Amino acid sequence: MKAGRRSFLKNAGLGALGLAASKAFPAGAEGAKAGGGPRWAMLIDTRKCLEEKECAKCAEACHEAHNVPTLPNPRHEVKWIWKENFREAFPDQEAEYFDEVLTSSKMLVFCNHCDKPPCTRVCPTQATWRRADGVVMMDWHRCIGCRYCVAACPYGSRSFNWIDPRPHLANVTPTYPTRTRGVVEKCTFCEERLPEHRSPACVEACEAKAMMFGDLADPTSEIREVLRTRFAVRRRPGLGTHPEIFYLV
Amino acid sequence: MYDGGKILAGIAIFLGLVLLPVWHNAVVASAPRPEVKTPTHEKHCVDSAAVMRASHMNVLDQWRDAVVREGVRTTVTPTGMTVSMSLTKTCMNCHANKKEFCDACHNYLAVSPTCWECHVEPKGSSS
Numbered sequence: 395m396k397a398g399r400r401s402f403l404k405n406a407g408l409g410a411l412g413l414a415a416s417k418a419f420p421a422g423a424e425g426a427k428a429g430g431g432p433r434w435a436m437l438i439d440t441r442k443c444l445e446e447k448e449c450a451k452c453a454e455a456c457h458e459a460h461n462v463p464t465l466p467n468p469r470h471e472v473k474w475i476w477k478e479n480f481r482e483a484f485p486d487q488e489a490e491y492f493d494e495v496l497t498s499s500k501m502l503v504f505c506n507h508c509d510k511p512p513c514t515r516v517c518p519t520q521a522t523w524r525r526a527d528g529v530v531m532m533d534w535h536r537c538i539g540c541r542y543c544v545a546a547c548p549y550g551s552r553s554f555n556w557i558d559p560r561p562h563l564a565n566v567t568p569t570y571p572t573r574t575r576g577v578v579e580k581c582t583f584c585e586e587r588l589p590e591h592r593s594p595a596c597v598e599a600c601e602a603k604a605m606m607f608g609d610l611a612d613p614t615s616e617i618r619e620v621l622r623t624r625f626a627v628r629r630r631p632g633l634g635t636h637p638e639i640f641y642l643v
Numbered sequence: 644m645y646d647g648g649k650i651l652a653g654i655a656i657f658l659g660l661v662l663l664p665v666w667h668n669a670v671v672a673s674a675p676r677p678e679v680k681t682p683t684h685e686k687h688c689v690d691s692a693a694v695m696r697a698s699h700m701n702v703l704d705q706w707r708d709a710v711v712r713e714g715v716r717t718t719v720t721p722t723g724m725t726v727s728m729s730l731t732k733t734c735m736n737c738h739a740n741k742k743e744f745c746d747a748c749h750n751y752l753a754v755s756p757t758c759w760e761c762h763v764e765p766k767g768s769s770s
Contacts, residue, residue, distance in 0.1 A: 461763075525714065531711070533711045533712060534761065535707060535711065566763050567763075568731060568763040568764075568765060568766060569731060569732060569763075570763075571731075571761040571762045571763065572761050572763065573761055574757075574760040574761050585714075589714075589716055
């Protein structure tokens with residue numbers, strides 16, 4: 395068979411089209427997203443949380459479990475779970491006539507474990523990524539401290555270790571590593587506790603039961619039931635990051 | 644050969660200085676091989692002593708990747724034990740004294756792994 399220039403170009407074009415189509419619509423991408431396994435999420439009942447304004451038991455439990463230091467210089471602060479003014483936590487929420495109690499208060503915030511996390515997309519070493527169960531995970535061994543993720547996160551959930559955190563830890567929990575100077579860290583959804591079927595440390599520590607941890611993939615789960623029956627907001631939904639932390643207002 | 648004596652003397656001095664560590668070890672006894680204390684209450688490690696001696700760092704690297712990146716936390720070892728893939732919870736549960744176990748060899752070989760910059764050595768191991 396003699397392949398002329400004409401038929402060669404035709405076949406090359408068809409081949410390129412096929413390649414582009416397979417890249418654009420990878421087989422099984424939808425299946426992977428729907429495919430089994432839990433999708434962890436958290437729900438915060440802001441009313442219950444605000445009843446105890448001075449309470450910081452969740453943060454204390456978290457910081458103790460994960461060796462989060464208390465640093466003297468606020469510019470070096472390492473944050474896993476903290477409180478933010480309502481207007482800073484929900485800057486695009488129009489709240490002129492909202493209850494003063496809410497708008498003048500501080501909201502509990504931490505990593506949103508977004509469904510479409512911008513932080514993981516910019517990491518040049520794949521030191522952070524979204525797991526199938528929704529946890530935005532970090533590999534501190536691989537982090538080179540470039541801080542792209544810090545810049546990419548629209549919620550300020552990521553902190554850089556400017557100084558060695560060890561000397562600033564009152565008690566070191568030996569079962570969990572500390573971090574070292576030059577890596578980025580944030581809330582991990584207590585991924586080390588999940589295989590043991592334990593809730594995150596903050597949820598466990600909350601006496602007001604203002605925090606709920608659950609599986610969004612299970613339609614019968616408690617968190618899905620609350621989301622069905624009550625109105626919940628997420629932080630900065632307009633950015634399209636699809637946070638997995640819901641706030642009942 | 645012009646200035647042969649000076650050249651040969653120069654070479655001799657040069658070799659004498661460059662090979663000083665070799666002469667030093669030849670004259671003075673070389674540093675004693677480290678003695679590591681193995682735990683008495685547990686007979687088996689996660690692999691044979693020869694494998695652990697030669698490639699414990701590779702085992703730890705595989706464990707690290709399995710736990711952190713794949714979310715797999717336990718493994719069945721070649722010696723038939725089911726263990727948690729953890730430096731602090733498994734390895735240092737038996738080899739509790741970092742100074743006497745880890746540091747003994749690492750110092751002898753002048754290697755300084757960065758494990759303990761983050762991972763916490765068990766309490767009381769520094770005594």
